[in-house]
Amino acid sequence: MTTADTVFAQPDRLRDYEQDARTVFWALLVAILIHLVVAFLLAAFSGFFSPSLPAPEKPVELTFMDLSPASASKNSAFIETEDKNAPEPKDKTFESNANSVGASELAAAGEMPLPSQAGKDRPLMDFETNQYSLDSKGAQAQQKAASQQKAAQPAAQPEPITAAEQFALLTQKSATALDAAAASPQARSMYRRQKERTHIAGNITNRGIASVNALGTPLGRYQKIVADSIGSRWYTYVDQKRDLINIGTLRLSFVIDRSGRVKDLKITENSSNQAFASVCVQSVLEAHLPPIPEDVAQSLPSEGLEIEGLGFIIFPNG
Numbered sequence: 494m495t496t497a498d499t500v501f502a503q504p505d506r507l508r509d510y511e512q513d514a515r516t517v518f519w520a521l522l523v524a525i526l527i528h529l530v531v532a533f534l535l536a537a538f539s540g541f542f543s544p545s546l547p548a549p550e551k552p553v554e555l556t557f558m559d560l561s562p563a564s565a566s567k568n569s570a571f572i573e574t575e576d577k578n579a580p581e582p583k584d585k586t587f588e589s590n591a592n593s594v595g596a597s598e599l600a601a602a603g604e605m606p607l608p609s610q611a612g613k614d615r616p617l618m619d620f621e622t623n624q625y626s627l628d629s630k631g632a633q634a635q636q637k638a639a640s641q642q643k644a645a646q647p648a649a650q651p652e653p654i655t656a657a658e659q660f661a662l663l664t665q666k667s668a669t670a671l672d673a674a675a676a677s678p679q680a681r682s683m684y685r686r687q688k689e690r691t692h693i694a695g696n697i698t699n700r701g702i703a704s705v706n707a708l709g710t711p712l713g714r715y716q717k718i719v720a721d722s723i724g725s726r727w728y729t730y731v732d733q734k735r736d737l738i739n740i741g742t743l744r745l746s747f748v749i750d751r752s753g754r755v756k757d758l759k760i761t762e763n764s765s766n767q768a769f770a771s772v773c774v775q776s777v778l779e780a781h782l783p784p785i786p787e788d789v790a791q792s793l794p795s796e797g798l799e800i801e802g803l804g805f806i807i808f809p810n811g
Contacts, residue, residue, distance in 0.1 A: 571716050572618065574707050582706040589707035590717035596701030607695030608703040615691050615808070620703035625687035625728050684725040711789045712798075719749065719782055719800070727776040727805060734768055740807045741765025743773050750797040751790050753782035765807060773805045 576591035584595070586606045597608035610620065697705070707713075731738065741764035748756045755777055763770050785798060 571713060572705060572707055573717060573720065574704065574709075576709075581708060584706040585708040587705050587707035588710050589713045591707075591709040591713075593704045593707040593709075594699075595697045595706040596699045596704050597695065597697040598700070598703050601696045601698050603694030603696055605693075605695045606697065607693050607705060608697045609695050610690065610693050610703050612690035612692045615689070616806075617689075617691050618693065619688040619691050621688055622690045623685060623688050625724075626683055626685045627725055627728060684721050686720075686724045687728075711786060712792070715785060715789055715798070719780070719798075722780040722782055723776050723803075726779055727773065730772045730776055731807075734772055737766075737768040738772065738807060739766040739769060740809050741769060742807075743769055743805045744802045745773060745777060745805075746799075746801045746803070747777060748797050748799050749782060749785065751785050753784045755780070755782070756797070761802065769805070769807065776805075777803075 570587055572587040572589055574589045574591050574593040577593070579592040579594050581592050582594045584606075586595070587593075595606070595608065597610070599609040599611070602609040607618065608620065612619075693703075742762060743760065743765055744762040745758060746761050747758040750756055758774065758777060760770060760774070785793070790797075
């Protein structure tokens with residue numbers, strides 16, 4: 494009896510063991526599935542609740558000057574011209590210190606309102622080549638100012654740059670106040686900036702010495718005074734620190750208030766070094782600018798004349 498009970502009891506125990514094994518297997522499988530589901534949900538929602546990373550900044554695009562055809566009644570770009578007692582042009586494409594009638598030495602070869610000519614490929618618009626010259630009195634004043642070096646201002650990170658150096662065109666303003674300024678010793682300075690003939694492909698068809706259609710305005714004449722005052726100092730300071738300066742481009746933005754003082758000066762681009770930045774900033778801060786004539790000031794914002802993207806460039810030799 495005992496032996497039979499023992500023999501027939503073994504299959505029941507085996508079935509119990511197999512049932513327990515299956516239970517443990519399914520329990521483990523369910524546990525694994527639960528863990529996988531939880532891990533998936535954590536991965537899916539972690540990005541939703543965590544702060545997103547900032548998008549990488551786009552590289553700065555450098556724009557020297559927008560030379561697309563512009564309306565002569567508004568927002569014409571400023572260009573310096575030689576005072577040759579030219580008549581008022583029919584097409585008032587640019588604003589300037591003196592009237593100029595467009596002409597080109599070569600046949601029209603582009604779409605910009607410029608003459609066509611051969612020259613160096615540079616981001617400038619020079620129609621001739623000449624070395625810079627400084628007025629003797631101006632040079633002495635610059636050397637005296639250079640002895641009192643200002644602390645260099647740090648170069649700010651460049652911000653996206655817009656099509657700068659454009660100002661409102663004045664066509665119906667009196668030039669009486671600026672005529673007086675033009676007769677001052679500063680306006681009669683012998684200063685000339687350095688120029689090197691550049692390669693240009695424009696749409697001017699009238700043949701003659703390279704020039705553009707520009708209207709001389711009171712604002713244009715004041716801008717010429719500003720450029721001469723800053724430029725004459727800049728060449729002197731560059732000569733003094735030539736060994737410290739790297740090649741490159743620097744651009745400044747600032748405001749000239751009605752009394753002629755420079756305000757809100759900031760660096761918007763600098764591909765050179767700190768020594769070059771110091772020279773450019775010093776040239777602007779130490780420029781002796783006359784007050785803005787009343788007829789010009791009336792057409793400007795209350796802050797004064799905004800100068801955006803005034804460029805200083807050091808090219809490599811050759």
